[in-house]
Amino acid sequence: MKSAVVVFPASNCDRDAAMALEHITGEKPAMVWHGDSELPDVDLVVLPGGFAYGDYLRCGAMAAQSAIMRDVKARADRGLPVLGICNGFQVLTEAGLLPGALMRNADLKFVCRPVALEVNETQSAFTRKYDKGQRVTFPVAHGDGNYFADHDTLDRLEGEGRVVFRYAQSDNPNGSARDIAGILSEKRNVLGLMPHPERACDPLLCGTDGRVLFESLLESLS
Amino acid sequence: MKARVFITLKDGVLDPQGKAIGHALNNLGFGGVGEVRQGKVIDLEIHERDQGKARATVNDMCEKLLANAVIEKYEIEFRP
Numbered sequence: 001m002k003s004a005v006v007v008f009p010a011s012n013c014d015r016d017a018a019m020a021l022e023h024i025t026g027e028k029p030a031m032v033w034h035g036d037s038e039l040p041d042v043d044l045v046v047l048p049g050g051f052a053y054g055d056y057l058r059c060g061a062m063a064a065q066s067a068i069m070r071d072v073k074a075r076a077d078r079g080l081p082v083l084g085i086c087n088g089f090q091v092l093t094e095a096g097l098l099p100g101a102l103m104r105n106a107d108l109k110f111v112c113r114p115v116a117l118e119v120n121e122t123q124s125a126f127t128r129k130y131d132k133g134q135r136v137t138f139p140v141a142h143g144d145g146n147y148f149a150d151h152d153t154l155d156r157l158e159g160e161g162r163v164v165f166r167y168a169q170s171d172n173p174n175g176s177a178r179d180i181a182g183i184l185s186e187k188r189n190v191l192g193l194m195p196h197p198e199r200a201c202d203p204l205l206c207g208t209d210g211r212v213l214f215e216s217l218l219e220s221l222s
Numbered sequence: 223m224k225a226r227v228f229i230t231l232k233d234g235v236l237d238p239q240g241k242a243i244g245h246a247l248n249n250l251g252f253g254g255v256g257e258v259r260q261g262k263v264i265d266l267e268i269h270e271r272d273q274g275k276a277r278a279t280v281n282d283m284c285e286k287l288l289a290n291a292v293i294e295k296y297e298i299e300f301r302p
Binding site: 057058061065093094099100101103104105106107108148149175 | 235236238239242286287288290292293
């Protein structure tokens with residue numbers, strides 16, 4: 001399975017994502033600079049966490065306009081799997097690849113801790129090896145993770161089985177609508193989530209619940 | 223021509239920062255403060271003499287980058 005990680009100015013989880021991909025898929029991902037206009041031939045693209053462009057204007061707003069995103073959008077439209085983690089999720093919503101927006105955390109505080117999540121949906125390339133309803137722990141580290149969309153959009157996401165990860169009910173760290181932590185695109189090939197599965201791939205660091213996401217991708221895309 | 227863009231959250235979208243500002247004003251002793259909403263102002267210099275054309279351009283800028291239509295609304299004001 002060949003993968004690429006996009007590097008924006010002030011991405012800071014690009015190497016975490018690369019480590020997880022390399023350990024689990026056995027292949028080093030290509031690191032692609034945001035100013036490049038074309039992705040290499042890959043089976044998966046990861047938009048990593050961080051603070052691209054210093055979160056100027058809105059989180060992910062500038063990054064969504066960068067040269068590489070035109071190719072990411074074109075390939076996502078043709079079905080290429082795209083995984084956006086944290087800032088990557090914000091970039092995906094700003095780029096229009098996922099609906100809704102990520103707003104300032106309801107309590108205005110940056111939150112950095114492990115959170116309990118429920119895997120709500122296993123009918124996806126990203127989550128097929130989890131059990132439906134399985135409780136997992138991933139770390140979060142964000143100030144703007146409060147998922148917002150209008151009621152019709154939220155109903156549609158739920159009705160179409162596109163809410164993949166939810167914060168366990170007593171553990172919503174940011175006030176997101178309906179405890180949403182991660183959603184799929186309509187074609188189910190784009191996943192955005194605020195928690196960091198790539199930082200939960202080693203028993204020394206926040207457990208290994210995140211490995212299953214990358215193992216699911218490996219099984220789906222090899 | 224100088225354009226000023228006011229970007230605020232749409233009605234009905236929660237504004238925790240506005241709420242915190244309201245609490246702080248109350249704590250400072252400013253009574254009678256109702257709802258507080260905050261936003262941002264962007265000043266632009268547009269090399270265009272025709273205000274109609276300038277408005278269309280700034281409108282396009284707001285739609286594509288300056289505002290996020292999911293959560294924000296905007297107003298444009300011109301000064302000579």
